[in-house]
Amino acid sequence: MRIGGPVAIRNQVYGWLLLTPAAFLLVAFTHYPAVATLAQSFFTQGTALHPSKFIEFENYRFMFDDPVFWKVFRNNAIYSSITVPTSIAFAILMAIWVNEKLPLRGLVRMAYFTPTILPMIAVANIWLFFYTPEIGLLDQILGRFGFQSPNWLGNTDTVLGCVIVLAIWKDAGFFMIFYLAALQSLPVELEEAARLEGASRWYYFRRVTFPLLMPTTLFVMINSLINSFKLIDHLFILTKGGPDNASSLLLYYIYEVAFSFLDQAYASTLTVVLLALLALLAVGQFTILDKRIHYR
Amino acid sequence: MSARLHAGPGRALEIAAAWLLGFLWLFPLLYAVWAAFHPSQAAIRFDVFSPLTLDNFARAWSLAPFDRYFFNTFVLVTLILVVQLVLCTLAAYAFARYEFFGKNVAFALVLLQLMIMPEILIVENYRTMSALGLVDSILAIGLPYMASAFGIFLLRQTFKTIPKELEEAARIEGCTDLMILWKVFVPLARPTYLAYGLVSISYHWNNFLWPLIITNSVTTRPLTVGLAIFGAPESGVDWSVISAGTLMAVAPLLVAFLLFQRQFVQSFMRAGIR
Structure with a gap:
């Protein structure tokens, strides 16, 4: 800290004055609630008759014995570990196609990107009809070919898969544009050289393009992971977490506990788990991966 | 290419x-x-x-107060964007051009919001809003999003690329700090504002979870929440009418996207590359 002449002091005052309005709101709605969530997780849910009281790790003990918690945790792990890599793979494929000379390129690019600007609630309404038993589109098509189809959203084996397919469809086009930007910044000479050497397309992709896209992949991966924790809108329309919590995700369970079962103390405890996961992600991003991948 | x-x-x-x-x-x-x-x-x-x-x-329009939902969403999106632009500009200017005590820590604390988004903190933010008596108001939907770390970061990056000489020239002309911000920085950052604006509008037009939690009446509900209630199987409305309602809700954004496709794609691209 250097406090020197009048310019330095002026800097101090102006700097903080400019920052104050934003800082006030950030503290009120990001930092304070994060800390308060942690604090709340050590208390009981207060009622008019029984004021909230300190119970150490009782909420956490309850959580570890709560089979629903483990179920949604497992669901979220499956959901994230399938949606993230699959939407990245689709995004890369789309970007490569759209970056080349492709007939109707503009139209194809628009088609890939369109799901991004539609609200999740709206697209879930549309997909709900695809999955509806018997009268739904999927069942009608399968029926014409003589297949028996399960009740897609009513079956604990298929419901999570249905939700995952929708999530991939929604995200892939959004991630495509980051890859498109990255591909357009790659030097053309690289590819010409590779072609002269007689490298196959797949070889060129695997040894040149994909490694060079690594910073983009990291960026997309982090965002896609955050998305897989925080975007749960489609569950409200498609499944409400059911049947038997088979499609419920962590944040949806938090919502249910807080606003349907009205146990905010336990909901806070669950939120702490989510915050811890995000913190882990942040630490991973800043320490391990940033050292190995060079940003410009 | x-x-x-x-x-x-x-x-x-x-x-x-x-x-x-x-x-x-x-x-x-x-x-x-x-x-x-x-x-x-x-x-x-x-x-x-x-x-x-x-x-x-016609049936969708008569079965739910879509006109009110449209109005609410419009007010919400405008309110958020205007406040975001003002707050983020001021904060980004501070980070880009001033040396003050605790600057780096403050910046790290701002960036924290990129990870811990308001969606995650629904439980505590709901408690705050009830304490403030703001539950079921459009202001309450917007408040957690108004100081946007993303906006601050994006504008700071842009402001940092603006040459010092321009600022000094303006100072010699007798401009105060805020005049420099308004006459030099803001005009030069116009592409960033456009990019951020489009991303913010699409995000809040489409946002659902927090508005669902914090609103409970027709006078505050945005389109997404109204649409969810309208489309719920319990409402007994048939599929074609739900489709019509869904299309009405997405139409403004979709039409804007089809008309300004290039700007949309470039905005999302610019906003994503950091």
């Missing part, structure tokens, strides 16, 4: 695959459009050649 000149059956297959994927990606929307303009019996039997009709739109 790389333009390859492949030929042969492999290439044809690839083009077909790219088209097929595009069709699959567009299909749900196309299907909703088709269903919305046809009688509901046709949607269920998937009768492609049934007559066109506008009844579904």
